[in-house]
Amino acid sequence: MDSASISDVSKVFSIATPLLICGVFLWAIWRTESRHVLIRRLWQLVHGNQEISDPEIRAFVDEQTSLVSFRMFAGLPVTSLEKARELIRWAKLNGVQMRTLRMCGEFFDPDTREVKTRKLPSQSLQGVKLAGFVIAVLLCAASAASLVSSRSLLSLKATNRFFLATTTDVKPLWPLWPFDETPLRASNCSASNEAIQISTSFTPQEVGILCEILKDEGSANFFKDALKEQRWSAALLFLFCAWLSWIALFAWAAGAAARRLADRRLDPALPGSQLSLDLGN
Numbered sequence: 166m167d168s169a170s171i172s173d174v175s176k177v178f179s180i181a182t183p184l185l186i187c188g189v190f191l192w193a194i195w196r197t198e199s200r201h202v203l204i205r206r207l208w209q210l211v212h213g214n215q216e217i218s219d220p221e222i223r224a225f226v227d228e229q230t231s232l233v234s235f236r237m238f239a240g241l242p243v244t245s246l247e248k249a250r251e252l253i254r255w256a257k258l259n260g261v262q263m264r265t266l267r268m269c270g271e272f273f274d275p276d277t278r279e280v281k282t283r284k285l286p287s288q289s290l291q292g293v294k295l296a297g298f299v300i301a302v303l304l305c306a307a308s309a310a311s312l313v314s315s316r317s318l319l320s321l322k323a324t325n326r327f328f329l330a331t332t333t334d335v336k337p338l339w340p341l342w343p344f345d346e347t348p349l350r351a352s353n354c355s356a357s358n359e360a361i362q363i364s365t366s367f368t369p370q371e372v373g374i375l376c377e378i379l380k381d382e383g384s385a386n387f388f389k390d391a392l393k394e395q396r397w398s399a400a401l402l403f404l405f406c407a408w409l410s411w412i413a414l415f416a417w418a419a420g421a422a423a424r425r426l427a428d429r430r431l432d433p434a435l436p437g438s439q440l441s442l443d444l445g446n
Contacts, residue, residue, distance in 0.1 A: 272423035
């Protein structure tokens with residue numbers, strides 16, 4: 166690796182490092198639904214590890230730190246530290262793991278310890294989510310294959326025929342590997358168009374156009390540029406489909422986990438807890 170490459174790599178890391186740190190803080194704020202983590206880090210940056218002198222204020226800050234810690238590790242947005250402690254006891258009593266409750270997402274209320282049964286998705290909606298996940302995964306696989314492919318996807322305006330091309334040969338898009346046809350190379354263009362049609366499935370008109378393209382000296386650069394643009398598009402499509410499959414998978418998993426938890430019909434109350442009764446006249 167030459168000095169220029171090393172310099173480029175160092176520049177990338179110098180930019181990526183602060184962005185990564187900012188991303189971690191934003192993720193922590195999103196997960197805990199609080200800016201306490203950021204504010205506490207700023208406090209420590211200014212005052213170091215110096216303790217807060219006032220005991221009540223120190224107790225309040227420690228309580229907020231404990232609450233945010235529970236939200237961070239459990240991933241459950243309880244409203245108070247007491248609710249967090251009750252949820253821990255309830256989960257232990259009923260043999261429910263925190264990751265199960267976290268997986269339920271918006272369908273579980275961590276304060277009341279109840280599944281929001283009215284918001285549970287129907288079986289048909291769950292099927293749509295699962296189908297969306299499968300489609301997104303297939304698109305991810307197709308875009309990943311396009312990233313490593315050495316062939317660019319093009320089409321002939323004259324016949325609207327799609328074909329795969331390299332700098333040396335072209336072949337029809339369909340049928341796909343391993344049932345694909347024999348590629349059309351520039352060396353094959355000396356034969357008659359009808360003979361080439363039999364071996365490649367291109368029509369005589371398409372053979373004539375493609376042979377002119379393959380014989381053109383500028384076609385190699387054109388195919389390279391097309392392949393470069395295709396890979397950029399495939400990379401963007403891959404990232405989008407990966408994000409979409411992630412969202413679809415967890416949307417389906419949340420409904421499935423909440424449904425299983427609701428079927429257990431667990432009592433949200435804790436032993437020895439008092440019920441709030443409306444004794445008004």
